[in-house]
Amino acid sequence: MHSQKNREGNIIYYREEIEGTNISSNYIWFILLLIIGIGFFIAGISSYLNDMDLKNNGLNSFSNIKYLPQGILLVFYGTCSIFLSLLIFLLIKINLGAGKNIYDIENEVVHLSRKGFLYFNNNLKLKQKNFYFSYPFSIISNLELEIKDGINPNRTIYLILKDTRRIPLNPKTKLEDIYNIELKAIELAKILNIDLKFNDKTY
Numbered sequence: 001m002h003s004q005k006n007r008e009g010n011i012i013y014y015r016e017e018i019e020g021t022n023i024s025s026n027y028i029w030f031i032l033l034l035i036i037g038i039g040f041f042i043a044g045i046s047s048y049l050n051d052m053d054l055k056n057n058g059l060n061s062f063s064n065i066k067y068l069p070q071g072i073l074l075v076f077y078g079t080c081s082i083f084l085s086l087l088i089f090l091l092i093k094i095n096l097g098a099g100k101n102i103y104d105i106e107n108e109v110v111h112l113s114r115k116g117f118l119y120f121n122n123n124l125k126l127k128q129k130n131f132y133f134s135y136p137f138s139i140i141s142n143l144e145l146e147i148k149d150g151i152n153p154n155r156t157i158y159l160i161l162k163d164t165r166r167i168p169l170n171p172k173t174k175l176e177d178i179y180n181i182e183l184k185a186i187e188l189a190k191i192l193n194i195d196l197k198f199n200d201k202t203y
Contacts, residue, residue, distance in 0.1 A: 002014070002015045002016075003015070010105075011105055011191055012104075012105045012106040013102075013103070013104055013105065013106065014102070014103040014105065014191055015100060015101070015102050015103075016100065016101040016102075016103075016169075017100060018097070018098060018099045018100060018101060018114070018170065018171065019097075019098060019171065019174065020095035020096050020097040020098025020099070020115055020171075021088075021091040021092055021094070021095055021096045021097060021098075022092050022093075022095040022098065023174075026088055026091065026092050027092065029085075029088055030085050030088045030089050030092065031085075033081045033082075033084050033085035033088065034081075034082060034085040034086075036078075036081050037077075037078045037079070037080070037081030037082035037083075037084075037085060038078065038082065039078070040074045040075070040077050040078030040081060041074070041075055041078030041079060041082065042078075043065070043071070043074050043078075044067070044071045044072065044073070044074030044075030044076075044078060045071075045075060046071075047065050047066060047067040047070065047071030047074070048067045048071055048072075048075075094115065094117075094118060094128055095115055096115055096116070096117065097114055097115060097171055097173075098114070098115045099112065099113040099114040099115060099131075100112070100113050101169055103188070103191060103192065105191065105192075108136060108137040108138070109134055109135065109136050109137065110134070110135045110136075110137075110140070110159065110192075111132070111133070111134050112131075112132070112133040112134075112135075112167070112169075113130065113131065113132050113133075114130070114131045115128060115130055115131075116128065116129035116130060116131055117129060133167070135159065135161065135167070137192070139161050139162050139163070140159060140160070140161060140162070140192070140194060141160045141161060141162045141194070142160050142189075142194050142195040142196065142197055143157060143158065143159060143160065143185060143188055143189050143192070143194060143195070143196045143197065144157070144158040144160050144166070144196070144197040144198075145157050145158075145181065145182065145185040145196065145197070145198045145199070146158065146199060147178060147181075147198070147199060148199075153175055154172060155175050155176050155178065155181050156168050156169075156170060156172050157169045157170055157181065157184065157185050157188065160197070169188075182198075185198075
């Protein structure tokens with residue numbers, strides 16, 4: 001987080017970096033899925049070639065499988081795992097969802113930017129779509145902090161507009177520490193000089 005203050009010590013500019021898909025956990029998933037996928041694929045193909053002497057590779061558990069049905073399933077699952085790992089690698093490279101939240105207190109406007117998916121332009125060149133949004137203070141109603149636990153947990157700060165639109169200010173896929181996200185929400189509400197709602201309760 002970066003802020004700029006005027007001579008009186010008041011914050012006039014506040015910038016927050018937003019993480020995308022280029023995070024360490026995705027690297028771990030990419031490596032695990034790739035290793036598992038290659039292992040399954042090799043085991044399945046080996047069963048088809050009737051070449052299951054994998055003792056030197058530490059894969060003795062595959063030594064008695066048959067191509068139908070076990071081997072073909074291993075090839076299928078291995079291929080799916082490899083493609084999924086490559087998809088995760090692509091998401092890491094384009095850093096989907098990364099961007100900035102800029103709170104321009106002096107000019108009373110909130111600027112949001114996010115990296116989007118890849119697309120082909122008119123010249124058939126692969127480009128990445130970026131999204132930019134601006135919300136004047138005059139159309140902002142309040143902030144809302146939503147914290148839910150359970151099967152589908154959620155810890156998200158929303159910018160609530162007067163037309164009832166809810167704009168997420170942090171990634172829904174990242175579960176931040178409750179204490180830290182509460183402090184962040186309180187600080188943003190003070191900077192923007194608006195009310196903060198916590199799970200539909202105003203503070």
